[in-house]
Amino acid sequence: MRIEWTSYIQTNNELLDSQHKELFSRMNRYFECTECNSTHQELIDTLNYLVEYVKTHFKTEDDIMTEIEYTRQKEHRRSHRELTERLVEIYKELIDNGASDELHDKLARLCQVWYVAHINDFDKRLASYIKAYNRAHNNV
Ligand SMILES: [Fe+2]
Secondary structure, X not given: OOOOOOHHHOOOOHHHHHHHHHHHHHHHHHHHHHXXXXXXXXXXXXXXXXXHHHHHHHHHHHHHHHHOOOOOHHHHHHHHHHHHXXXXXXXXXXXXXXXXXXXXXXXXXXXXXXXXXXXXXXXXXXXXXXXXXXHHOOOO
């Protein structure tokens, strides 16, 4: 399976969009890995590569939210925490039990439903706020 980045989830914030594309690319790298007889360790490394980037990306957004004193930072942070916990749970399951169709579906669902939903809701709203903030502070 592949998860395509489309303009449907474009936030129109250059930094956020480029990081989201990298996120999707790392998700796809893992899915490619599951289809090509990768070893247990290779799968773990590839999923870890995604987990690390998710953390980096959420930190980027969190730093921006702090900087612009985003009014909805708390709930946005909560959503990040949830997404991270779910992903780490899958990562641990992979380490403990190895790859399975069930685990693959779980990750696919998380990537498709949760990350896309998060981007479409939370991140688009944040991007609009950043734009308005920059305009108000003449940073455009
Ligand atoms: Fe976000």
